[in-house]
Amino acid sequence: MAPHSSAPHDPDAAPSARAESQRERILDAAQRCFIARGFHAATVSDIATEAGISQGLMYRYFDNKRAMILALIERQLQSDQQSMRRNPLSADIVENLLAIHQLWTRGESIAGVDAAIASVALYAEITAEAQRDPVVADVLQRHDRLTTQTVCDWLRQHDLARGAAIDEAGLQRRTLLMRTVVEGLAMRAVRDPDIAPQTVRAMLAGAMAQVLND
Amino acid sequence: MAPHSSAPHDPDAAPSARAESQRERILDAAQRCFIARGFHAATVSDIATEAGISQGLMYRYFDNKRAMILALIERQLQSDQQSMRRNPLSADIVENLLAIHQLWTRGESIAGVDAAIASVALYAEITAEAQRDPVVADVLQRHDRLTTQTVCDWLRQHDLARGAAIDEAGLQRRTLLMRTVVEGLAMRAVRDPDIAPQTVRAMLAGAMAQVLND
Amino acid sequence: MAPHSSAPHDPDAAPSARAESQRERILDAAQRCFIARGFHAATVSDIATEAGISQGLMYRYFDNKRAMILALIERQLQSDQQSMRRNPLSADIVENLLAIHQLWTRGESIAGVDAAIASVALYAEITAEAQRDPVVADVLQRHDRLTTQTVCDWLRQHDLARGAAIDEAGLQRRTLLMRTVVEGLAMRAVRDPDIAPQTVRAMLAGAMAQVLND
Amino acid sequence: MAPHSSAPHDPDAAPSARAESQRERILDAAQRCFIARGFHAATVSDIATEAGISQGLMYRYFDNKRAMILALIERQLQSDQQSMRRNPLSADIVENLLAIHQLWTRGESIAGVDAAIASVALYAEITAEAQRDPVVADVLQRHDRLTTQTVCDWLRQHDLARGAAIDEAGLQRRTLLMRTVVEGLAMRAVRDPDIAPQTVRAMLAGAMAQVLND
DNA sequence: AATGAATGAGCCTTCATTCAT
């Protein structure tokens, strides 16, 4: 019908660059609102205002509020994965996590930092949602396995580099420990923001020793 | 107005036993609803039905919905603490956590089990709320420190029992590790419910070794 | 739970007298609004205002707007049937229809008159809805057959009274003619309200002669 | 602005052939949508899609949705009249009506058939609208009288052809009967689609005998 | 103490209409 442009409401067509950037603007706004108020308390009106567009227009880009939530979750998971992939294991891992812990502690949303968890509030809310919404649970699990694979590959490379024998069961154990400690630390940062940094550093040093050298 | 009992709406009077048990019933119902649907999606009507009372009556026990949420959070934190206090460190700690991990994995609400986290969804939602609501954050932090103290005392007792030297910095590090691993594992259980149990056991064995024996 | 009263929102309980009278008030208001503006143009807010209650309260008595429409249609059909049943065939049938035609012509809603069609606008709108909504179509057809039976029985009694032989095919033909003329006349009354009464009377006389005496 | 053609948005200019054909396309689409969903439930977007043009463009041909409805009603009435004029009274009138009744019964829109009522749903909705909107009522009545005149002329010709004396009052009576039966039958077709065809034929035979031979 | 009817604010969503291109 209109050969030179494909509207966002035409599901068969690839979205135009403008449409894509609008979606991103909306998702950015949604992210801020969801972090600030939560998935259910944030209103479509909030998001529209934050995005600087009218409420009605949002429905050209998303079928409904739930679709916004799902799209945001999907985007968040993909961004998390990319962060993990870009951020190789290093000797500085303890110091890196320590720095990120400080940001979590301040409740700031982390942009430009390669953190697997950009906002603890969003991470927690997505997790809660996964226990209620099977669609969210599925998306989450699919991404989770990719991330686990990424971490596992890291460790395998690390072992090869240091000439250690490859032990698959051990790799999985250490991957799980790595992820558990990171995510647990995020929760700790919110629930008691005043832990002494040296305690965190010592804990991380011990745990990362197991991750990297066992 | 009610000559034979001090009504719960009289703030100056000590709540009667009956009033106290009503509050408990309501909070029990609220807990089930909040776990199933979340703080904001659960309606007052849901909770009233679940508690088997009328909507209007709830407002004799709680000023409003927010007060219910706060009371539930408070109660949850106290119950978590009691679990921790009742559940001393033992050689079975790995197997205990493994069993709880299975329950988390199934998304079941844990009753009668001495788990620090009765429902991961509720735990996550409370954490998210803490990053938005300073009142929640304060309550959370106050309880958190008590719990940290409880765990720390455990470990001190454990060290005394095995004749180890007492190292305060080490105790704090191991306490943090303990809590981080438990809370991280709860999140892992939701985000990827299909991790192999032997992997979890191996990870826990390694981490708990550091907690108990370092 | 409450043994002495059954709330309208409890689907298992028989509605209380109060609830029933509220439903009637709402349906009365809905009828006025639907006649004045149509099923789809009339708003729930219109109806609430007309009924003198709040919007929210309507949803204690009807699940949604569609349920109101369906309930009104059902009530209308039942009332039509009762009119037919109360209003036996008589020598005055021509004059009766003539009088009703005058009311139709003025677009007035007919109350207290035993007219099969109380409001032509409502009758037309229900008919239109039947061609779109299978549920409405079903309800309509079910009632229609009862009404047809009622008219058919009238005519049979009439024939017996005048000593005529009973001819089933003929009864059905005359029943159909009777109903067709009545409903057709209703439409005529709206589409050209200025037909001369003597023309209507003459037409009815001829048609009713066939209905009553063939 | 458009030097080579008189644009439809210029009210002083005669509409170009192109503009006229666009209007027809839009009205065709509108008719399909209105039949399927009703005046108020059909959206401008529906109609635009059905017509294969953009929403914005429709506003170059019609001021607003109401203007579309009015134009469609006007066109419908004209087309009905032409059908009546093209379709002279004949011995087959009973069989013709019987065939049309079948189409009404199936809820199909009748195209290419010389039926006075192309769609019962549309006919009913227009009738309902006439009782609300004086503009519609006026247009309807004006057309109605022309149609009545057309039918009346038919019958006069018929009488002349068979050598009967011309009786003006009788002509009006028979015209009214004719129209009443046709429109009443349309309603019957929707409200009880399962009437036996032989019953319809017998009823029509009797009524048309009065129309043609009295 | 207890009920549940009643309210009204506000939410998600739709849609007629406008406007920049």
Added chain:
DNA sequence: GATGAATGAAGGCTCATTCAT
């Protein structure tokens, strides 16, 4: 002429809260 992005005003509906009984 033509598009479709954008707007804003409702509309249907929900729900926390209040109140008469």
